[in-house]
Amino acid sequence: xxxxxxxxxxxxxxxxxxxxxxxxxxxxxxxxxxxxxxxxxxxxxxxxxxxxxxxxxxxxxxxxxxxxxxxxxxxxxxxxxxxxxxxxxxxxxxxxxxxxxxxxxxxxxxxxxxxxxxxxxxxxxxxxxxxxxxxxxxxxxxxxxxxxxxxxxxxxxxxxxxxxxxxxxxxxxxxxxxxxxxxxxxxxxxxxxxxxxxxxxxxxxxxxxxxxxxxxxxxxxxxxxxxxxxxxxxxxxxxxxxxxxxxxxxxxxxxxxxxxxxxxxxxxxxxxxxxxxxxxxxxxxxxxxxxxxxxxxxxxxxxxxxxxxxxxxxxxxxxxxxxxxxxxxxxxxxxxxxxxxxxxxxxxxxxxxxxxxxxxxxxxxxxxxxxxxxxxxxxxxxxxxxxxxxxxxxxxxxxxxxxxxxxxxxxxxxxxxxxxxxxxxxxxxxxxxxxxxxxxxxxxxxxxxxxxxxxxxxxxxxxxxxxxxxxxxxxxxxxxxxxxxxxxxxxxxxxxxxxxxxxxxxxxxxxxxxxxxxxxxxxxxxxxxxxxxxxxxxxx
Amino acid sequence: xxxxxxxxxxxxxxxxxxxxxxxxxxxxxxxxxxxxxxxxxxxxxxxxxxxxxxxxxxxxxxxxxxxxxx
Ligand code: HEM
Ligand code: SF4
Numbered sequence: 001x002x003x004x005x006x007x008x009x010x011x012x013x014x015x016x017x018x019x020x021x022x023x024x025x026x027x028x029x030x031x032x033x034x035x036x037x038x039x040x041x042x043x044x045x046x047x048x049x050x051x052x053x054x055x056x057x058x059x060x061x062x063x064x065x066x067x068x069x070x071x072x073x074x075x076x077x078x079x080x081x082x083x084x085x086x087x088x089x090x091x092x093x094x095x096x097x098x099x100x101x102x103x104x105x106x107x108x109x110x111x112x113x114x115x116x117x118x119x120x121x122x123x124x125x126x127x128x129x130x131x132x133x134x135x136x137x138x139x140x141x142x143x144x145x146x147x148x149x150x151x152x153x154x155x156x157x158x159x160x161x162x163x164x165x166x167x168x169x170x171x172x173x174x175x176x177x178x179x180x181x182x183x184x185x186x187x188x189x190x191x192x193x194x195x196x197x198x199x200x201x202x203x204x205x206x207x208x209x210x211x212x213x214x215x216x217x218x219x220x221x222x223x224x225x226x227x228x229x230x231x232x233x234x235x236x237x238x239x240x241x242x243x244x245x246x247x248x249x250x251x252x253x254x255x256x257x258x259x260x261x262x263x264x265x266x267x268x269x270x271x272x273x274x275x276x277x278x279x280x281x282x283x284x285x286x287x288x289x290x291x292x293x294x295x296x297x298x299x300x301x302x303x304x305x306x307x308x309x310x311x312x313x314x315x316x317x318x319x320x321x322x323x324x325x326x327x328x329x330x331x332x333x334x335x336x337x338x339x340x341x342x343x344x345x346x347x348x349x350x351x352x353x354x355x356x357x358x359x360x361x362x363x364x365x366x367x368x369x370x371x372x373x374x375x376x377x378x379x380x381x382x383x384x385x386x387x388x389x390x391x392x393x394x395x396x397x398x399x400x401x402x403x404x405x406x407x408x409x410x411x412x413x414x415x416x417x418x419x420x421x422x423x424x425x426x427x428x429x430x431x432x433x434x435x436x437x438x439x440x441x442x443x444x445x446x447x448x449x450x451x452x453x454x455x456x457x458x459x460x461x462x463x464x465x466x467x468x469x470x471x472x473x474x475x476x477x478x479x480x481x482x483x484x485x486x487x488x489x490x491x492x493x494x495x496x497x498x499x500x501x502x503x504x505x506x507x508x509x510x511x512x513x514x515x516x517x518x519x520x521x522x523x524x525x526x527x528x529x530x531x532x533x534x535x536x537x538x539x540x
Numbered sequence: 541x542x543x544x545x546x547x548x549x550x551x552x553x554x555x556x557x558x559x560x561x562x563x564x565x566x567x568x569x570x571x572x573x574x575x576x577x578x579x580x581x582x583x584x585x586x587x588x589x590x591x592x593x594x595x596x597x598x599x600x601x602x603x604x605x606x607x608x609x610x
Contacts, residue, residue, distance in 0.1 A: 017600065018599065018600065065596075266600075267600075405596065406594060406595070406596075408565075408591055408592065408593070408594065439593055439594070440592070440593055456547075456590040456591060456592045457565055457569075457590060457591040458588060458589070458590040458591075459569050459589045459590070464565065464566065464569065464591075467590060489588065489590055
């Protein structure tokens with residue numbers, strides 16, 4: 001941030017929350033140097049205020065807080081990883097992170113158990129392969145999600161990799177954007193099945209086209225103000241059309257509006273969605289045009305459906321003779337050795353690349369036809385199967401009580417158990433997406449699931465047990481809507497059979513090709529509630 | 541220390557939300573029950589009590605609770 005310039009929000013300090021006042025004194029990004037200088041002295045070298053800035057470096061204290069162990073998130077823009085990067089991640093987790101790597105719902109990667117002293121070395125190792133944990137958390141532009149198939153995708157209008165790269169370079173370590181009111185999430189995808197989950201990002205670019213001077217131009221439509229958390233909102237579309245070469249201009253315009261006009265009085269009222277809700281899309285666009293100059297009005301939306309990030313199996317790329325192979329990482333977790341082995345497979349059978357998906361899975365791109373059989377007979381693919389059973393193949397989970405300070409319940413092991421039970425006991429030809437959250441913060445993106453689970457603890461005669469609220473009918477666009485809660489908290493061990501009942505009801509009453517969320521919306525929430533009430537009453 | 545939010549369904553006195561400070565989930569339950577009992581001459585019979593959210597204690601942390609549709 002330039003020295004003399006006074007930003008609009010700085011003038012009225014009464015309108016700032018406590019952390020905002022601190023943020024005026026300290027640039028969040030300075031913590032990176034401080035960690036480099038002091039980490040060898042251990043956890044005790046950092047003040048509580050320092051620790052609250054660790055997020056800017058992509059680091060969170062893990063549960064239990066105060067032990068000097070950290071969770072670190074690494075940005076993987078659009079999910080694109082090369083083999084050196086994958087190997088570096090595996091090595092970091094082996095050396096410092098107890099062999100564990102988690103793929104997140106925003107295509108990033110997380111380590112756990114990192115001790116304070118190792119952090120500078122981890123920064124160096126990441127930087128050496130062009131990866132960064134910086135700004136993976138904190139009040140800054142976060143990792144840019146996108147199409148994991150960018151560049152190889154028969155269903156994309158243009159290759160978005162160069163755009164994501166340009167945006168990443170524009171945002172990363174840029175002190176113009178190091179003090180936003182709150183986290184800021186961007187999505188860029190040109191896939192017609194909304195692989196970037198546009199509506200739940202603060203800023204999203206989706207595929208569009210427009211006739212300009214008799215010529216069909218491919219570009220983007222722009223959405224602002226989406227987000228989940230405890231109060232989820234769907235982004236609103238702005239009336240403008242963006243050529244690929246103008247994406248960075250528009251993104252920086254939207255981001256500076258958020259920086260300068262976003263709310264800073266209360267942290268839970270600071271995401272871009274609150275400004276968008278107050279201003280409305282029209283005023284927002286006016287302000288944007290004031291900053292970036294005139295823009296053409298919107299063209300034709302080219303999104304035709306939603307693929308929630310599921311690419312398991314073998315698929316043809318847009319390049320003839322090449323394939324991508326989508327693999328299942330059950331609830332997003334992979335060991336250091338398996339990640340290393342994936343890098344080896346990517347090198348031997350593909351071009352050395354891997355792609356992370358927001359379904360917490362991973363894929364190997366660029367496998368020539370003649371090498372497919374070899375890849376498919378590799379032992380690792382027995383474990384990370386390209387042909388998962390239905391439920392485990394569509395199950396997403398947040399971190400949960402294992403590492404998270406805010407969690408009420410265990411999530412990853414729980415989801416594995418639920419999905420595996422359903423796969424053993426329920427026949428189903430259509431995927432049903434199951435997501436689980438350990439608390440209301442939505443890291444597991446419970447709200448967009450066909451069936452979403454949110455954890456609670458209930459006191460019973462046998463003591464405290466874990467229980468879940470069931471939410472049904474979520475999907476993103478076209479026709480996006482968050483799922484809605486069914487009343488009745490279900491003890492954890494009954495969740496799988498209860499879901500099985502709901503699915504049997506769906507199977508018996510659905511119309512041809514009707515997906516679960518479509519079914520819920522057609523028959524209505526009350527019908528499902530009645531079903532749940534009956535299930536709970538008959539088998540109590 | 542966490543600020544906990546619990547939902548309580550009682551047989552005689554309707555639903556409640558209890559917000560308590562505690563340093564463990566177990567204690568959050570027992571504080572919530574004792575707070576509930578303190579507010580009643582005859583303690584209501586608790587049908588279900590569940591812990592639904594916790595926030596690390598810091599100045600300004602709190603809950604906003606909608607009073608319908610509990
Ligand atoms: C243990 C470490 C974690 C902590 C303490 C944590 C904390 C939080 C909190 C407090 C929020 C709500 C933020 C808000 O109010 O805007 C949130 C949201 C979220 N987190 Fe996490 N999280 C953790 C791990 C994860 C993991 C593992 C994932 C991915 C699987 C993840 C992805 C997300 C997402 C997608 C949201 C929703 C954001 C939105 O669009 O509003 N987080 N997290
Ligand atoms: S949803 Fe809650 S429990 Fe799960 S990782 Fe996020 S903050 Fe933790």
